[in-house]
Amino acid sequence: MTSHAGEGFSLRRVWVWLLGILLIAGGAGFVLWKPTGGNASDQAYRLGTVDRGPITASVRATGTLNPVTTVLVGSQLSGQVVEILADYNTPVKEGQVVARLYAEQIKSRRDAALADLAQARADLDTKRAQIDKARSALQRAEAQAADLRAQRDRTQAQLEEAQRGSERQTQLNTRAVGTQAALEQARTQVDIQTANLASSDAQIASNQAETLGLKADLALAEANVKSAEAIILQRQAKLRDIEIDLGRAEIKSPVDGVVVKREVELGQTVAASLSSPTLFTIAQDLREIDIYANIDEADVGRLQEGQKVSFTVNAY
Incomplete structure (x- = not known):
């Protein structure tokens, strides 16, 4: 009985040692044959001390960034682009x-237009000189009219004196005191002064007609001056219109900002007949964006x- 019991106990110990050896070998084989790289779905862990703080939630989204204020710069004039002085991201004033x-x-x-304007101004100077000439002639005619009236008054006085002398000689001849020669001479003086008076009246009438003509010439010259001034205004307006077109040949930035888009190339022909084409897009202030x-x-x-947020974008 004793020998059989000792043999059973020894057999159990052998099986326990064999099972232990198999477990150690399996664990070693698992460690040796395990892949060194982890799976893509494996979670990454990091160690740290426990503390309190804000939790940030991140969101991925697709979208665009736009300036709050953008200005479209176009052209009001048609023509070929011969020079480009701003490009993308160019700060402009x-x-x-x-x-x-x-x-x-x-x-x-x-x-x-400048030559036409200079000619119109020269014509205006000529017409103003004609006004001065007409005024001078009118003044001479008016002075001559005053002289003719004075001559007529003198002739009138001489005629009246000749008439009195003729009447006096007639009375002397009636009393048989005067001579026939003195009477005829007195009557001749009356006729001469009468003719002189008629001549003075004719000269005064001619002077009046000439004065009317000179006044008409002066009015015509003044009208010509007004017409010349109107022509100058018209040509000045035409010149300003051309200068406006010349200024439009230079495309200028209307605001301070940064060029965010250029839609024109050197040598391109801009057609502004129907609508103003957009050449540049300028962001007025990139410190504020939507x-x-x-x-x-x-x-x-x-x-x-x-709520305060922060963002990052993928950009060049």
């Missing part, structure tokens, strides 16, 4: 030239008015 159109034809029109993003409704529901 108000009034700065960003492009130029071909303007040689406009300059030729301007030179012709974010247009397509965010999931579940993420939007966690936002509150006035």
Whole structure:
């Protein structure tokens, strides 16, 4: 009985040792044959001390960034682009030239308009000189009229004196005191002064007609001056119109900002007959921008008015 019991106990110990050896070998084989790289779905862990702080929720979305204020710069004039002075991301100031159109034809029109204006001003000077000449002639005629009236008054007085002398000689001849020669001489003086008076009246009438003609010439000269002044105003307006077109040949920025889009190339012909084409898009202030993003409704529901957020974008 004793020998059989000792043999059973020894057999159990052998099986326990064999099972232990198998477990150790399996664990070693698992460790040795386990892949070194982890799966893509494995979670990454990091260790850290436990503390309190804000929790940041990140959201990925697709959208665009747009300036709050953008200005479209176009051209009111048709022509070929001969110079481009601004490109993408170029800071520009108000009034700065960003492009130029071909303007040689406009300059030729301007030179012709300047010549026409100079000619109109010369014509105005000529017509004003004609006014001065007409006024001078009218003044001479009026002075001559005064002299003719004085001569007529003198002739009238001489006629009256000759008539009195003739009457006196007639009375002397009636009393047989005077001579026939003295009477005839007195009557001759009356006839001479009468003729002189008639001549004075004719000269005065001629002077009056001449004065009327000179007044008409003066009025015509004044009308010509007004017409010349109107022509000058018309040609000045034409010149200003051409100068406006010449100024439009230089495309200028209306505001301070940054060029965010250029839609014109060197040598391109701009056609502004129907509508003003857009050449540049200028952002007035890039410190303030609008974010247009397509965010999931579940993420939007966690936002509150006035909540501070930060964002990052993938861009060049």
